Amino acid sequence: MADEKENQQQNQPEQPKPATPPPPPPAKPAAPAASPKPKGPVPEPWTSPLIEALTARFEDQVVKSYRFIGQNQVDVKKDRIVEIMTFLRDNDISPFTYLVDETAVHWPKTEEFEIVYILYSFDKNEHLRVKSRIREWEQIESVVSVWSTANWLEREVYDMFGVRYANHPDLTRILLPEDWQGFPLRKDYNIRLQDVEWVRKHLGIESGQKYYVGEARAEEGDYITPQD
Amino acid sequence: MSTINEETLFDASEITVSMGPQHPSTHGVLQVKLKLDGERVIDAQSVIGFLHRGVEKLGENQTWGQWVPTLDRMDYIAAVSNCLGYCETVEKLLGITAPPRAQYIRTIMTELNRISSHLLWLGTHALDIGAMTVFLYAFREREEILKIFENYCGARLTTHMFRIGGTQYELYDGFESQVKAFVKDFPAHVAEYETLLTENRIWLARTRGVGVISAKDAIDVGLTGPSLRGSGVAWDLRKAKPYAAYADFEFDIPTGETGDTYDRYMVRMEEMRQSCRIVEQAIGKIPDGPLMAKITKIIKPPVGDIYHSIEAPKGELGYYLVSDGATQAYRARVRPPSFVNLQALRQMVIGSMVADVVAVIGTLDIVLGEIDR
Numbered sequence: 001m002a003d004e005k006e007n008q009q010q011n012q013p014e015q016p017k018p019a020t021p022p023p024p025p026p027a028k029p030a031a032p033a034a035s036p037k038p039k040g041p042v043p044e045p046w047t048s049p050l051i052e053a054l055t056a057r058f059e060d061q062v063v064k065s066y067r068f069i070g071q072n073q074v075d076v077k078k079d080r081i082v083e084i085m086t087f088l089r090d091n092d093i094s095p096f097t098y099l100v101d102e103t104a105v106h107w108p109k110t111e112e113f114e115i116v117y118i119l120y121s122f123d124k125n126e127h128l129r130v131k132s133r134i135r136e137w138e139q140i141e142s143v144v145s146v147w148s149t150a151n152w153l154e155r156e157v158y159d160m161f162g163v164r165y166a167n168h169p170d171l172t173r174i175l176l177p178e179d180w181q182g183f184p185l186r187k188d189y190n191i192r193l194q195d196v197e198w199v200r201k202h203l204g205i206e207s208g209q210k211y212y213v214g215e216a217r218a219e220e221g222d223y224i225t226p227q228d
Numbered sequence: 229m230s231t232i233n234e235e236t237l238f239d240a241s242e243i244t245v246s247m248g249p250q251h252p253s254t255h256g257v258l259q260v261k262l263k264l265d266g267e268r269v270i271d272a273q274s275v276i277g278f279l280h281r282g283v284e285k286l287g288e289n290q291t292w293g294q295w296v297p298t299l300d301r302m303d304y305i306a307a308v309s310n311c312l313g314y315c316e317t318v319e320k321l322l323g324i325t326a327p328p329r330a331q332y333i334r335t336i337m338t339e340l341n342r343i344s345s346h347l348l349w350l351g352t353h354a355l356d357i358g359a360m361t362v363f364l365y366a367f368r369e370r371e372e373i374l375k376i377f378e379n380y381c382g383a384r385l386t387t388h389m390f391r392i393g394g395t396q397y398e399l400y401d402g403f404e405s406q407v408k409a410f411v412k413d414f415p416a417h418v419a420e421y422e423t424l425l426t427e428n429r430i431w432l433a434r435t436r437g438v439g440v441i442s443a444k445d446a447i448d449v450g451l452t453g454p455s456l457r458g459s460g461v462a463w464d465l466r467k468a469k470p471y472a473a474y475a476d477f478e479f480d481i482p483t484g485e486t487g488d489t490y491d492r493y494m495v496r497m498e499e500m501r502q503s504c505r506i507v508e509q510a511i512g513k514i515p516d517g518p519l520m521a522k523i524t525k526i527i528k529p530p531v532g533d534i535y536h537s538i539e540a541p542k543g544e545l546g547y548y549l550v551s552d553g554a555t556q557a558y559r560a561r562v563r564p565p566s567f568v569n570l571q572a573l574r575q576m577v578i579g580s581m582v583a584d585v586v587a588v589i590g591t592l593d594i595v596l597g598e599i600d601r
Contacts, residue, residue: 040530040532043532068534069532097448098450099450100535100544100546100563101535101546101548101561103548103561103563105559106559116533116548118546118548122447122463125469127535147450148448148449148450148571149448149568149571151571156567160284173277174277175276175280175600175601176277176280184285185285185559
């Protein structure tokens with residue numbers, strides 16, 4: 001299943017391979033056309049002794065650090081994620097011994113997953129959000145060796161997004177059944193198509209449900225019925 | 229019987245037992261696969277997901293306000309906390325704060341909800357271990373709290389009390405006297421439960437030294453809430469990162485020492501008293517003023533992401549929301565405390581007896597609606 005997906009994706013996106021790190025759209029104030037009237041908060045550049053130490057240690061791995069609505073964030077590359085996380089856990093300035101959450105966000109336009117780690121330091125009483133972007137077909141190293149909390153959290157990310165973690169002790173589905181098709185929290189996941197197929201296979205009839213192709217927020221015109 | 233191989237039946241050095249998903253002590257549909265050597269647990273594997281409803285996917289397909297009633301169905305024992313956490317997260321992203329009157333109402337309701345959640349935990353946990361009476365007493369007091377909820381918003385469990393920007397309903401006549409009467413009597417009731425359990429020899433034998441987890445391991449596996457405090461870490465988000473009106477009140481953070489089931493029991497009993505203390509301080513001085521902040525009918529938060537967490541009765545309940553400026557969330561993530569806490573089950577039961585598994589599941593205080601979402 002996973003291999004199949006990989007092959008599909010390997011084929012199509014040959015041309016748009018950006019060599020430079022992709023721009024981070026989520027926290028950009030760059031105001032699309034439909035932006036609300038109040039200009040909204042803007043991420044401001046931010047640094048701390050810890051971030052400086054991190055940058056000194058992994059100079060080419062730290063993309064940028066910033067603050068958004070009072071919350072500290074740092075974007076890093078995925079290649080040395082375990083080393084970075086181990087450093088963040090074991091440093092003396094602000095040891096982030098507690099992994100609060102690990103999750104992902106799908107950005108289909110750039111064919112990327114943003115892996116989000118939320119860390120907490122009991123000593124300094126602060127949160128830090130570490131983000132790392134991977135292309136849809138790429139693997140990222142598992143951080144279970146750093147915090148054992150990550151075990152189930154990464155299994156859930158795999159279950160919902162299909163992100164394949166390298167060196168994870170038990171990367172299987174956790175909430176959905178083993179034979180489930182697809183990864184539901186991807187933006188291109190199509191629940192109605194799956195429902196139609198299930199009804200066809202198990203009941204031998206056409207469900208008549210309409211489903212759509214393409215993006216989750218498709219226009220009404222994109223809806224097709226199984227007869228089409 | 230015929231399916232069991234006779235050789236393995238009589239040479240049963242290791243057997244695998246499936247506990248649940250239909251088992252009264254698993255508090256819902258949780259399956260635990262136990263590998264046993266006689267009566268001793270060698271390995272345990274939790275199988276979850278039976279209640280999965282796709283809450284996070286729903287959050288991406290409902291408007292910001294519409295998702296709130298869905299969240300009440302996660303931890304249905306503590307629906308008020310779920311609601312508070314989400315509303316505060318969206319408010320933070322919008323850059324608004326609820327008016328003081330709403331903050332006080334939120335604090336009182338959340339604390340009452342914490343008491344009711346702990347009462348349900350106490351009743352079922354004691355029932356699992358074999359103490360029947362406590363269950364009846366705990367539900368008697370829980371009923372009083374649910375009556376207050378029902379009078380306030382019309383629902384007892386899935387309350388949907390708060391809105392993004394404040395609260396919907398004004399307090400009803402007689403709210404203050406009803407809550408005051410409850411708060412006055414409640415500490416005596418806690419003492420009543422304690423006479424039944426705290427020095428009970430059977431209770432001590434079933435809880436002391438059972439499911440021990442050290443503070444370091446607890447942090448590593450991500451335990452939060454009373455389960456973490458039972459291991460001696462005095463960490464409570466109400467103190468560490470105060471939200472709602474908690475900064476205005478005095479209360480203590482009870483902690484345990486050894487991190488066993490008995491310590492977690494003591495922590496939760498004391499927490500009920502502390503919650504009672506918070507409500508007592510808050511009820512007399514609810515400020516006057518509006519219930520809702522100024523907020524547009526159609527909620528469109530600015531582009532960006534936010535993480536905010538609160539101290540739910542079970543632990544740290546967090547929301548990570550990504551907005552692309554639309555009327556729906558681009559990504560809506562819930563960090564449920566029970567899901568992360570249940571992960572600790574394996575290391576807490578390995579080496580203990582089968583009967584202790586029941587005690588450990590009870591002491592983790594899980595709700596499967598929240599784990600599976």
